[in-house]
Amino acid sequence: MGRVNAEVEAALSETFREEWGRIVATLIRTTHDWDLAEECAQEAFARALETWPRDGVPRRPGAWLTTTARNRAVDHLRRRTTLANKLEEVARMMQPNEPDDENEVGVEDDRLRLFFTCCHPALPLEAQVALTLRTLAGLRTAEIARAFLVAEPTMAKRLVRAKGKIRHAAIPYRVPPAHELPERTGAVLAVLYLLFNEGYVATSGENLVREGLTTEAIRLSRTLAGLMPDEPEVLGLLALMLLHDARRLARVDDGGDLVPLEDQDRNRWDRDAIAEGVRLLDVALGRKRPGPYQLQAAIAACHATATNAAATDWAQIAALYSLLARTAPSPVVELNRAVAVAMADGPAAGLELVTVLEASGELSGYHLLSATRADLLRRLERSAEASVSYREALELASTDAERRFLERRLAETMGSVCPA
Amino acid sequence: MRYMLLICYDESFSPPETIGAETEAWVEEMDRRGVRKAGDRLRPASDATTVRVREDRAMLTDGPFAETKEQIAGFDLIECADLDEAIEVASRHPMAKVGMIEVRPFWEE
Numbered sequence: 316m317g318r319v320n321a322e323v324e325a326a327l328s329e330t331f332r333e334e335w336g337r338i339v340a341t342l343i344r345t346t347h348d349w350d351l352a353e354e355c356a357q358e359a360f361a362r363a364l365e366t367w368p369r370d371g372v373p374r375r376p377g378a379w380l381t382t383t384a385r386n387r388a389v390d391h392l393r394r395r396t397t398l399a400n401k402l403e404e405v406a407r408m409m410q411p412n413e414p415d416d417e418n419e420v421g422v423e424d425d426r427l428r429l430f431f432t433c434c435h436p437a438l439p440l441e442a443q444v445a446l447t448l449r450t451l452a453g454l455r456t457a458e459i460a461r462a463f464l465v466a467e468p469t470m471a472k473r474l475v476r477a478k479g480k481i482r483h484a485a486i487p488y489r490v491p492p493a494h495e496l497p498e499r500t501g502a503v504l505a506v507l508y509l510l511f512n513e514g515y516v517a518t519s520g521e522n523l524v525r526e527g528l529t530t531e532a533i534r535l536s537r538t539l540a541g542l543m544p545d546e547p548e549v550l551g552l553l554a555l556m557l558l559h560d561a562r563r564l565a566r567v568d569d570g571g572d573l574v575p576l577e578d579q580d581r582n583r584w585d586r587d588a589i590a591e592g593v594r595l596l597d598v599a600l601g602r603k604r605p606g607p608y609q610l611q612a613a614i615a616a617c618h619a620t621a622t623n624a625a626a627t628d629w630a631q632i633a634a635l636y637s638l639l640a641r642t643a644p645s646p647v648v649e650l651n652r653a654v655a656v657a658m659a660d661g662p663a664a665g666l667e668l669v670t671v672l673e674a675s676g677e678l679s680g681y682h683l684l685s686a687t688r689a690d691l692l693r694r695l696e697r698s699a700e701a702s703v704s705y706r707e708a709l710e711l712a713s714t715d716a717e718r719r720f721l722e723r724r725l726a727e728t729m730g731s732v733c734p735a
Numbered sequence: 736m737r738y739m740l741l742i743c744y745d746e747s748f749s750p751p752e753t754i755g756a757e758t759e760a761w762v763e764e765m766d767r768r769g770v771r772k773a774g775d776r777l778r779p780a781s782d783a784t785t786v787r788v789r790e791d792r793a794m795l796t797d798g799p800f801a802e803t804k805e806q807i808a809g810f811d812l813i814e815c816a817d818l819d820e821a822i823e824v825a826s827r828h829p830m831a832k833v834g835m836i837e838v839r840p841f842w843e844e
Contacts, residue, residue: 437818437822483840484818484838484840485736485816485817485818485840486817486818486819487816487817487818487819491819495819
């Protein structure tokens, strides 16, 4: 009995990942009620947990769950007031397939509507993130709270407010019309990229939900790529995530310290993820509509496909950063370009760019600026100046792993300051 | 769905010469589309009086209710299908380019 339950739970867990977002998305469209949609989806999965061990996993688990959830919704709506409009809703819900509204963009998947609505610019960014995780990824409120290091009631309130705003301000539940699509797609991608980064910087094993955000981000991006296969930036973002995530096991050593890219054991890189990332990037670039995510993915691909650090095509990377600086300029891009230039043309060339950046004041207080300057000075054997910069970076560093790394570098550098 | 457009400006605002004509054009278009139900300019905040009644005493202060850098210059009441349409209407208003427009939904049943 225990083994059967374990199999059922595994099947249910897998189906949950696949189906939660789809079920919630459709129920939101048919009931216009986000809370009811979540509740009914929840009840359907609870039902499955009760009955599948007894009756076996259905041949089409998704369909079973969708039908069960819809029936629960019909029940709930019936039990509410018997105003004419509620009966209309019930009647409408009983029809299995609805024609799309005329102003939809021809894509029928309700999940696409849900993506765009969760990530509507009228909602605060943190609400967009929370709503996406709750409705599309099926994370529980407590899990989302933990991932973002806030108390559960705070996160619950955030979700309540967001759903309230959607209702009260009448944010439409739809895929935006064609002329709005580029900007609105950008908003969705920004949320997914934020999720990925939040998970990516959490490497210490202390907060597994937080680290799991990379997996959720990749899963959500995959879903979005399936729904928008012709959008090169959507493919580009997925490629970027896969290429970064491929290095996950090599990024941190057994002591929990960061391993710089050039020192990583490339045998620990996930070759399959790299292959998929490169393939997706090729498809994206083939559409001839380059954009920032494709460019960043191309940079990641340069690293991922180099057999060892020395084989890295830094000139190519520097060129890609120049392109990126034109399409999506930012001081961090400039800093990364400086690092690439230093590798391609020598630390003095990189230091020139870093100096210009510092003069602009845009990155003051950013520890990686000081750390980069320190590294370049160290490579130029200007050890005293390098030490000063490492100390500056230490003051500004935000994680223990970063601090340990900088302290080691500082010690190495100081070692070369003292005369023999 | 009805929304109130609160047409606002801040202290950096200096109205371009064309703003009057552009606003009239916007009003015409939105009236024609049937989305604009009412609206008007207001005199500046310096001409306002704020009323509070506390313990049966009416207290008046000279000026707007909030001493902020941003103030309301006028309003328009619009009726639209949803927030996206209200945003589109608001973004076409000439003041959106040089000031800002708050889009506030009404309580609807």
